[in-house]
Amino acid sequence: MRPKPDHPLRILVVDDHPIVRLGIRQMISTEPDLEICGEAESAQTALQLAGTLKPDLALVDLSLAEGTALALIRELRESAPGLEVLVLSMHDETLYAERVLRAGARGYIMKQTAIDGLVGAIHHVASGGVYVSPRMTQNVLERLRDAATGPAGLLSTLTDRELEVFDLIGHGKTTAAIAGQLAVSVKTIETYRANIKTKLKLKGASDLLRLATSFTEGL
Numbered sequence: 001m002r003p004k005p006d007h008p009l010r011i012l013v014v015d016d017h018p019i020v021r022l023g024i025r026q027m028i029s030t031e032p033d034l035e036i037c038g039e040a041e042s043a044q045t046a047l048q049l050a051g052t053l054k055p056d057l058a059l060v061d062l063s064l065a066e067g068t069a070l071a072l073i074r075e076l077r078e079s080a081p082g083l084e085v086l087v088l089s090m091h092d093e094t095l096y097a098e099r100v101l102r103a104g105a106r107g108y109i110m111k112q113t114a115i116d117g118l119v120g121a122i123h124h125v126a127s128g129g130v131y132v133s134p135r136m137t138q139n140v141l142e143r144l145r146d147a148a149t150g151p152a153g154l155l156s157t158l159t160d161r162e163l164e165v166f167d168l169i170g171h172g173k174t175t176a177a178i179a180g181q182l183a184v185s186v187k188t189i190e191t192y193r194a195n196i197k198t199k200l201k202l203k204g205a206s207d208l209l210r211l212a213t214s215f216t217e218g219l
Helices: 018-028 043-053 069-079 093-103 111-126 134-146 150-155 160-170 175-182 186-199 205-217
Strands: 009-014 034-040 057-060 084-089 107-110
Touching (some): 034 043, 069 084, 084 111, 093 160, 160 175, 160 205
Parallel strands (some): 009 034
16 A cells, blocks of 8 residues: 555546536545646546646546547556546446556546545545445456346447447447547448447447447436
8 A cells, every 4th residue: 555645635637527527626625635636628638737737646537528538548647657547437337447447547436426435436546556346346257157148248348449439329429520539530430330230239320329329328
C-alpha cells in the first residue's frame, strides 16, 4: 500500500454530463483529504488538464461525447504514468471492468453504487489497490461458465473497439458520426458493424440497432 500523501488527493473528473460532475463535486467536498482540481467533458480536454493540473487520480466516465474512454485511459497512462484512473460508469461492470483494467485503469465502480462506495473506491485506488465490486468477482466465475451463451455472453465476444461501436450505435450515432468520433474511416466502421452482426447472430441492420438501443436504454 502507498503511504498517505501530506496533501489532499487531487482528482480530475471526466464526464460529459454537468449534473454528474456537480454531484461528484458535492460528494467530494465533504471529504477533507480529497479535492476536485479540474473537470473535463471530453477526452481531449482531459488529456490537456492532466498535463497542466497534474492530478493524482482521474475519475473517468466510460461514455464520452467526444473520444472514447478506453483510448483515453491508455493515453493518460502513457502521458502521466503516475496518474491513477478510476472508472465511474452506468455500463454493466461484467462487460467493461476487465477491459478498463487491461487498458490501465485501477478500478471500476458503477454509478448505481457510487453514493455509498465512491469515496472508498477512490481511497482504495489511491493507496495502490485495484477496486472492483464483490459482485464482479463472482461474475468473473459465472462468466467463465456462461461465456458462450445468452446476450451478455455474446457481447463478451466483441473486441473493445467493437463494443465501443455497438454502444455508439445504441446512442443513435450514424456510421459517419461514429467514424468521426473514433477517427477512422466509414469503411472501417462498416466492417466493425458487419463483425458485430456476425458475432451477435443478427440478421440485419435493424436487428443491430434494436439490440444496441435496448442495451443502452437498459443501463
